[in-house]
Amino acid sequence: MNSSVFFAPRQATIVRGVWMAVTLVLALMTIFPLVYMVSIAFKGQTEVFSPNLVPKAPTFGNVIYVLTEVPFLRYLANTFFVSVVVTVLALWFHTMAGYALARLRFPGRETIFLAIFSTFLVSLPVIIVPLFILVRWMGMLNTYAGLIVPAIFNAFGIFLLRQYYLSLPRELEEAALIDGAGYWRIYWSVILPLSRPIVASLAILFFLANWNSFLWPLTVASDSSLWVVQVGIANFKSQYSASWNYIMAASTIVAAPMLVIFVIFQRQIMESIKTSGLK
């Protein structure tokens, strides 16, 4: 909105400065809890509740304690493995489905697409009980398969990929088709290379979602050797309820990789969120 018409230039600068200050204060308040978490992770036991942001006697003791005295490395490894496998399989399946739904002609295409799209509004808490019963019946409780397979399928990724493929020019595939390439060849050597940008942003989003997911891993794996970091933290918190320095160190270890990814890929992450709202 152009405010300069209503104010003299000097006033406009002041107004804008005030808004910028307001924005800055709000933004600092928003990230403050995260900064505070990191700060306490490096504070000693005695200093935890003192309000200073910079630790007076910074220590790595908490981080070392969490990594050595609690099977946190195991939780980290589990989470990494599950997140990577889910991300790769999901991208593979969703690119295939998105390509077929956008480009190939087959009976029932619109119906199938609508059916897939309608699952977009089904959220995990609503189906957690029946899903658990189903997965138990399949014998996947307390297995990596149980952690991984149900997490792969979501309409959001299929939808975004289909939208992307609808916007690609057809010429490249048609040339390949005339050259006698099969549909798999076209998918593999024409479509996939073309989808690199969207696949990259979806990979970040999927990895992030799986790294941060709690409800499903909590439900499907009671065996602590299969725990992911989020379940580990929740459990750690109830065991060490007074040792906030350890709890914050554990939280920082879990949150830090995602915050680093965010700093590096913030543009891609935020752009893909921005486009996801536009139907």
Place this chain on the structure above:
Amino acid sequence: MSVDTSSMTVAAARTRPRRRMSDARTREWIAAYLFILPDTVGLILFVGLPMLFALIIGVFDVNGFGSFAFVGLANYRRMAADPLFWHCLRVTAIYVVLLVPSLYVAGLGLALLVQRTNRFNAVMRSMFFAPQMVSLVVIAVIWQFLSADKIGLFARIFSFFGISGVSLLGNPSLALITTVFVTVWFLMGFYMMIFLGGLQDIPRQYYEAATIDGAAPRQQFWHITMPLLRPTSFFVLLVSLVAAVAGSQAFDLIYVMTRGGPANATSVMITYIYQQAFQYSAFGYAAAMSSILVIVLMLLTGLLFFLTRGGRFDYE
């Protein structure tokens, strides 16, 4: 999956296929079905089937070992007579009513604040979005720490202003409000980005023309921005409503921060459902309550679609 025969005959009539052509067409069909097979099967098994189950398992008694016994409406009768069920339903309703409008206002407000593209705003956007990167478990841990009685940061701030003895998570009448506040803080950056996407699509000329006609910023907001943002508003309301009713964020936050307490003040439906299923192995009863949640969600989304004609508005 059903085969759409009408589009098949239309396609056939359109091209009058020669032998070779129909071979190519069959190959395309087969390829397409194979391409969508993994996702379709997965979605049917792990989303569709559970959804169907959610609606029907309620009439069974399911024990911890997975054996089913038909019990008719017993679970629903138990629900009707269970004061905790009604309590949790009420808590969920309050949570939704507090959360959805606050999120809408916070998301739109932030979007308007950082709408201009410049380097300063780019940094501000990232800062508002940053909590999204962190898991709700960690978020819950941090906020529980900040809200600790007496020695927590908020308690100190309150006592600085002469207010003492405030327990943000320990006081039943404050705990739910605190949970809503944390949820807003966590999600507002996400909805800010969605709103920014919507604002970006409004042609600048509208504002330029309005400015020339002498429309004040506030008038421009009500007469240009809000009407043209309707599709975005619809999306935001739909997504935040579904997430709030289902408890997508509430479950993690409450599980870590309050476990539904104090005095069940933060027991939303999903918290109670989870407790019944996974602490007391009352799967049938939990599923019956899930089915109520499914029906409520269907009614609310139906209502939203009805009120907005599927997100389409006749301003154009």
